[in-house]
Amino acid sequence: MVSYVPGDLTLTVRGGTTLAEIGRVTGEHDQWLPLDPFGSDEGTIGATIATASAGPLATGFGLPRDLLLGLEFVNGRGEIVRAGGKVVKNVAGFDLSRLLTGSWGTLGVITEVTVRLYSRPKVDRTFAVPLGRGQKSTTELLRAVAASPLAPFALEILNGAAALSLGFGDNPTLLVRFGGNAPVVDAQLKAFSQLARTEEVEQSTWPALRKMDGDAASVIRISTLPTRFLTVASSILADTEPRIMISINPRRGIMRLVTQDDGDREPASIADPGISLDFPSDGEGAGTSVIFEKLPAEVWPVVSPSVASDPLSRGIKKAYDPHNILNPGILGH
Amino acid sequence: MILPSRSNASTVADRLAEIVGDRHVLSRPSELLVYNSDGLPGYRRQPRLAVFPGARDEAIAVVRLLADEGLPFVPRGAGTGLSGGSLADDIIVIGLHRLKDIISLDIENRRVTVEPGVVNLRLNKYVAPHGLLYAPDPSSEAACTIGGNVAENAGGPHCLKYGVTLNHVLAMTVVLPSGEVVELGSKFGEHDGYDLRGAFIGSEGCFGLALDITVKLTQRPQTVRTLLADFMSVDKAARVTSAIIASGIVPAALEFMDGPTIRVVEASIYAAGYPKDAEAVLLIELDGLEAGVSADLEVVRRVCIEGGARNVKVARDDVERLKLWQGRKKAFGAMGRLASHLIVQDAVIPRTRLSEILATIGAISKKYGVLVCNVFHAGDGNLHPNIAYNADDTDESERVHKAMTEIMNACIAAGGSITGEHGVGLDKMGYMESIFSDNSLNAMCELRGVFDPEHRANPGKVMPIHSCKEWNAVASAR
Structure with missing residues (x-):
């Protein structure tokens, strides 16, 4: 911990501080850093920023780039560089904070991070909705939620395999988290109950969902326009593939596929999502990105990422890490 | 060059x-x-x-x-x-003001693609019938353009809750100074690779021109309530601001105007009905679901009263609400009544230091015999001390600039930043070395050098030239 003034709702920590430690310290003042990347709270804030890792709470609080106020890093020449600051609003100088977020350690080693905090909500409750059995169709439900003034902290749809791993039976399930003062949570619950039959579940559902990829062979994230998921969610969820656990965040337009290692697959097929992604064409064709979050080491060269191979990215890499010593190859340089 | x-x-x-x-x-x-x-x-x-x-x-x-x-x-x-x-x-x-087409609106996915010359308020009027809004709302919203907002990473009163421009831009098509056209970010989903869109936002015209910009839209809140709390002391209003922030409520906006500002606004055509004898008013807006807003409203009202507010008035309808806002949004314009020139600062301080820094600003203005009008985004700690003066009066100009330098140094010493939303431009370049080390400035120069190797886009702005090692090497080689 470098500095923490609860009244400012900002926190500055060294890069190696775990999310668990941040949670403990801020919790003492009824505050929190609403970042819950997939994985566990034993991960560090530096790694969370470096990989731009987000989880279900991104629905309500944004991505790491949105909560980051400033950072310090050491570039490939061993120079200490500071970006941003410790106040909640800042446009001084070019935005190296955003640049470093999601750069996977290729531009610098993040040594210090300043983030924005929030007060812990007075009420924070989670509800599960079993999908597909006597419920309105998934698409209809999602459209109704999208059109409503509901502002959930988190909203995730799980396929049967994912629901089963969390102990909800093997039915596709929608998880929704409402937080805030008591009246706002009650009002949202009341409105939501008119759309679907809900059942309150433990808050520990979220850490369990985040740990789903613990021993997975591969984790693939697919990102596209949120509405594209509205129309295909039902058919994706209907595909009962017990080996692939799927969670969809319809607000962010994110689907995560967590594949267990069954030991007898060819490397190339592990990188294959294994389900048909039949997004309706909207005339623009492009726009779906497949991001590999986790792959067996031997598979990595097969899919050979090239996400930072454009001239601007290569120029930045060369300027910040002229000797190519920082996580070489990870972004396909 | x-x-x-x-x-x-x-x-x-x-x-x-x-x-x-x-x-x-x-x-x-x-x-x-x-x-x-x-x-x-x-x-x-x-x-x-x-x-x-x-x-x-x-x-x-x-x-x-x-x-x-x-x-x-x-x-x-x-x-x-x-x-x-x-x-x-x-x-x-x-x-770029002639590039003003709204290219495409995707209501269901809440995003819109516009040309850079589209005026901020026009975009908001365009999307309002669909129950949507574009959240960043600089006080110049009736004139400023989205392209300019991107260049400056513009803020505004409602950025306290909703975030600044960088939190709302998804993608851009940019023409680099070389003439090459590149796509930054993704219109469709989340982007992988370096956040070049993030790097471009706030680059103050030094990285190229945005030809189109895709921004996120936000659902209009179910309920909006606006309060005006007035105080007979600047210090009390500052302490109430800190107390509201510390309470954990995130108002949509929390704006501060001091006595001199109130009086110049009330004398102008933008008069909003602020009490003219008050030493400070807070304009506080809460929005969201009706039930939650009503509960928060009572908490905020109580914090204001307990903190020494003389009156807390809640706007009864939209007409009253917009009138309260007009005074705030047009305050800079109203200051034209005071003198021919206006110097505006934009420092940001930690929100717990508000009372102390406002007292310091008061002392500095007395010391130099200048009139400071404070009108600012208190919830963010983003100060705007303004001094109206006559630039042709060399003695007054000198006192004004000395006072402003002293105010800025006090904000920096409090752990603040030199600019929250206006940008560095020419005006704050001299302070860059007070908050960034040589290596940090050089890293920024290097980033600029990647986007604009010939240094032809907005030269001489943002970065003090001597802080760029590469440029120095070129200069000494000549």
């Missing part, structure tokens, strides 16, 4: 006119007068030429012509900036 010679410039003007049409190239000094300052009248620089492309392809062709000629240029939106960032010192201005 290669500047056009006078004779050369006329040739360039002709070739620019071939691209955009005669009417859209200005070269006579009298025509260029209006482009010689931005919203901060203390700085004036005369451009050599101004060119106004009327279509995306024209903008690209203009940039390519300047690239071929090796000529520097300054991009400009509506010219409402408050840091001298869009001034062109004997070089070419590319004005």
